[in-house]
Amino acid sequence: MRYEDKILELIVTSNEHLTAEQLFFKLKETYPGVVLATVYNNLGSLYKSGKIRKISLDGCPDRFDKNTKHDHLVCRRCGSVSDVYLADFTAAIEEQTGIAIDSYDLNISYLCPDCKNKEKNHQN
Numbered sequence: 102m103r104y105e106d107k108i109l110e111l112i113v114t115s116n117e118h119l120t121a122e123q124l125f126f127k128l129k130e131t132y133p134g135v136v137l138a139t140v141y142n143n144l145g146s147l148y149k150s151g152k153i154r155k156i157s158l159d160g161c162p163d164r165f166d167k168n169t170k171h172d173h174l175v176c177r178r179c180g181s182v183s184d185v186y187l188a189d190f191t192a193a194i195e196e197q198t199g200i201a202i203d204s205y206d207l208n209i210s211y212l213c214p215d216c217k218n219k220e221k222n223h224q225n
């Protein structure tokens with residue numbers, strides 16, 4: 102299997118929104134000789150061909166995601182990303198703006214359960 106296929110498989114079967122480095126370590130389990138530059142190159146071409154999504158957030162390394170239509174809950178404290186499946190707003194956006202759009206990224210800010218717990222413990 103080519104690296105690109107394996108990387109795509111790792112992304113599609115994961116809900117973790119992996120960074121290039123995390124993908125590199127997973128890939129190393131199967132291909133000990135792989136180098137990080139190869140992972141970056143393959144991620145670049147997968148992204149360019151529209152097979153994967155990229156999540157870019159301030160202060161976080163890029164994360165990669167399957168290309169099915171969904172949106173993201175992003176923890177404002179730790180930056181963890183969870184999937185949320187909402188209605189597709191493409192038609193509503195196009196209707197309101199009169200412009201054909203390619204895609205949109207909806208990142209919903211919240212406090213994840215882990216951080217919420219930490220905050221609670223901190224207050225007690």
Ligand SMILES: [Zn+2]
Pocket residue numbers: 176177178179180181212213214215216217
């Ligand atoms: Zn959090």
Ligand SMILES: [Zn+2]
Pocket residue numbers: 118166167171172173183184
């Ligand atoms: Zn996602």
